Amino acid sequence: KWGPERDSPLNTLFRLLKKTKGVDFASYKPSTIERRVFRRMALQRITSLEDYVQRLTETPHEIEALYQDLFIKVTRFFRDPEVFEALEQQVFPVFLQENNKEQPIRLWVPGCSTGEEVYSLAISLLEFLSKKDSVRQVQIFGTDINETNLKKARPGLYMENISLDVSPERLRRFFLKADPGYQISKGIRDICVFAKQDISKDPPFSRLDLISCRNLLIYLGPSLQNRVFPLFHYALKPNGHLLLGNAEAVGTFTHLFTPVDKTHRIFVKKAGANRDLSSFIFPRHRETKEENEPAAAKHGRGFNVQDEAERVILANYAPAGVIINDDFDILQFRGQTGDFLRPAPGKASLNVLKMAREGLLLELRALVTKAQKVHAPVRKEGVPVKYNGGFRDITLEVFPIAGPSSQGRFYLVLFKEQPLKSSAAGARKPASAQSRAGERELVQLKQDLSATKEYLQSIIEEQEATNEELKSANEEILSSNEELQSTNEELETAKEELQSTNEELTTVNEELQTRNAELNRINSDLNNLYSSVNLPVVMLGRDLRIRQFTPLAEKVLKLIRSDLGRPIGDINLRIGVPQLESLLTEVIENGTMKEQDVQDQTGRWYSLRVRPYKTDDNRIDGAVIVLVDVDELTRISEGLQMSRDFAEAILETTREPVLVLDQRHRVQRVNRAFCEMFHVASQDVKDRFLYGLGNGQWNIPELQVHLEGVLSTDEVFQDFEVEHDFPAIGRRSLLLYGRRIVQDGNQPMVLLAIHDVTARKQKDLQQAQSSLKEKEVLLKEIHHRVKNNLQVISSLLRVQSQHAEDRSPIEILRESQNRIRSMALIHEKLYGSDDLAKIDFKQYVESLSSHLLVAYGADPDSIRFQITANQIFLDVDAAIPLGLILNELLTNVLKHAFPGDRRGRINIELDQQDHQVRLTVQDDGVGLPKDFDLKHAVSMGLELVNTLTDQLEGTIEAHVDGGTAVTVSFPASAT
Secondary structure, three states: OOOOOOOOHHHHHHHHHHHHHOOOHHHEOHHHHHHHHHHHHHHOOOOOHHHHHHHHHHOHHHHHHHHHHOOOOOOOOOOOHHHHHHHHHHHHHHHOOOOOOOOOEEEEEEOOOOOHHHHHHHHHHHHHHHHOOOOOOEEEEEEEOOHHHHHHHOOOEEEHHHHHOOOHHHHHHHEEEEOOEEEEOHHHHHOEEEEEOOOOOOOOOOOEEEEEEOOOHHHEOHHHHHHHHHHHHHHEEEEEEEEEOOOOOOOOOOOOEEEEEOOOOEEEEOOOOOOOOHHHHOHHHHHHHHHOOOHHHHHOOOOOHHHHHHHHHHHHHOOEEEEEEOOOEEEEEEOOOOOOEOOOOOOOOOEHHHHEOOOOHHHHHHHHHHHHHHOOOEEEEEEEEEEOOEEEEEEEEEEEEOOOHHHOOEEEEEEEEOOOOOOOOOOOOOOOHHHHHHHHHHHHHHHHHHHHHHHHHHHHHHHHHHHHHHHHHHHHHHHHHHHHHHHHHHHHHHHHHHHHHHHHHHHHHHHHHHHHHHHHHHHHHHHHHHHHOOOOEEEEEOOOEEEEEOHHHHHHOOOOHHHOOOEHHHOOOOEOOOOHHHHHHHHHHHOOOEEEEEEEOOOOEEEEEEEEEEOOOOOEEEEEEEEEEOHHHHHHHHHHHHHHHHHHHHHHHOOOOEEEEOOOOEEEEEOHHHHHHHOOOHHHOOOOEHHHOOOOOOOOHHHHHHHHHHHHHOOOEEEEEEEEEEOOOEEEEEEEEEEEEEOHHHOEEEEEEEEEOHHHHHHHHHHHHHHHHHHHHHHHHHHHHHHHHHHHHHHHHHHHHHOOOOOOHHHHHHHHHHHHHHHHHHHHHHHOOOOOOEEEHHHHHHHHHHHHHHHOOOOOOOEEEEEEEOOOEEEHHHHHHHHHHHHHHHHHHHHHHOOOOOOEEEEEEEEEEOOEEEEEEEEOOOOOOOOOOHHHOOOHHHHHHHHHHHHOOOEEEEEOOOOEEEEEEEEHHHO
């Protein structure tokens, strides 16, 4: 409830605002105040007005926020364009009718907010003067109670959206393109003066031609409106104009203003209209009285029977009188004064001496003069006044009224009628009418004579006092003359000093101009830097209000230009930073940088870095927030950690013993399988040299050479066999595998894997004996295989003849020879192995690639083979089709992938995973067309590849991206 009590929360809020900001909001409209206060309470999540007042007393920045929120900043350029057209037609022409062309045209815009109304009037007036070819000095005053609005108005910087209200022609003529939109040209800004002013207590401007007060009065209460209109009347010139908003009117002040255009709310000042003296004579008394009066009582004063009774008594029984000033001018009439005063013939005047009836002039002048001297009430009875052809006696009283010295002195003159005196019975005999008239005339003459004597005596005394004052003034003038002569000499000296100072000022001015140019250049550099920096940067003051931010901060944090000057705590940023204000305060107080990782609302990671904002003198004046996008790095780091954990898990769960050695061959990691196999503890192995483990079983020179090669050339060694009598486990046969890995800090290490083949070798020994028997059986099968191979050759030649229409016989024979050679190589490897049933296909790949490189005359320095193959054993039924496929793929690469002297690399990969054997041939040559379909190729070689792949029950895939890669996969069961 908004109670009328003096100690109510609302009045406490008003007093708090007036104490801190100097503005009394008690005279503003309650509905407006309520809405703005309730809005702040909602933002602070407070439901009680008492609690909100308590928050204001504890939180100074909330007072500032409420103060800024109480002002309605609704304005724009050329609001209501028809109003400006009416000004050009009805008001601006009056300015040109002034006789004195040297006097400037003066306009005042109270409550100007951020200046759009001021600049709109300036532009409209200058356009009008330009049309009339008139050159006049123009002064436009924009005042507002809010200094923040004035700081935005003075530079004249506005957003680009003003183009919706300002025509393109005006934008070109009166605006400059600037960040963040447009800036008013300097010529317009020079004629506009912005100042802080409270129209409820500060003095107004004077001699104004126009006051534009649009949509300000709607926020003021009735008491404040009653004080504003007389103030506007006082500030205007004769025939000065007043412009109000569409929903505003002069109300009861029609005696001060006459409407010129009711539609557009244009009024003109009435000539000779009285003003309400209470607004000017006793402002401090009224302000003090209003300060002590409850706010709600000001908004709605009730009926007071005592005041009404006093008013009736004063109107009906108080003596008539007037209030005059030192010049005898009447300021106010009280009661019916027609029996004592009347208008004088001729020019209208309110001078009380000119209006006094016959017989009253001398006594009135003498009595007022006496009151001026003694500064006390004076009285005289029996003063005759002529009325309706006769005289009657009255009592005349004069009371001085104390007021502010700046307003002069005032006097209350009262006229009291004397009661008629009845004569005593039998005291005097009736006289004749003639004698009574003579006696009355004699008495009147004596009274006039006495009054004249007193008046002359007062004149004489005044004259003597004036003579004394003139003598004293003459002496002072003589003394002043001597002082003036001395002062003149001093002025001559000062003139010379001023000339010297002027020269110095000229030099300083030039320096300032140079520095100004440097500052402009630095400002331009900073603006370009802000635009070019691809980082979200926000600069804050010590009060945590936003000073500046980069365009990327505007995008990432969803800031807008109107957020400049707002506390960062009042803005909902798009990043999650708990206790941001506390973090900023700590940085400002301690001068240290803070950094932490934060996420925005989309889950993107940023590195938030808060640094102190330091001035040139190394003073901390705020903070700088920088956001660095580390989303990709964070996710990579998380992926690396997952990979590290994954590798660690593999290392610990693998059944084969594994060691990780550093560059000096010192053990850095050992897995559980190694400890279990050699019956050692991990702490007995870690950080020890490999060659010092156990009884020196690893101190093998050839192993040292392999390890050094892995570290220096990134080569891979495998199947390095070691046989030794190990402590606790006896004699074992081991195969070692080594390759280079890179861990934290990019330090190269060696991954050494150990495979126990003791059991396998024993099994191989047993199988060797049975192998002899198998060879005998295989020899019998050779004849059968040769027959089959010859049949394959016959089929190849038949297919070759079907595709040999436009090809030379030499080329056909060479291709046939290579295909037969690939088949023969299978048998060569087969018969050269211990197991006549299967061949080592890795060795076959190495041999076939070397053969084809020589067969096609390719330069080994230009075309290099990179073979990455695991040791895979295939039987003849799988080896021959796969060998022919490899022959066709390599032949196509050597013939077509590297035309001319083009250099390149051919990668061959062979591995077996998940019961699938996979062969990949990849080159970085010219590549195949993007629309190439391998499965529907018409060439003999690729047709043969497809047929052989089907024979292996496999699949074939081709990729053409920066070269060609063909992959053939088939089940391991086919081997």
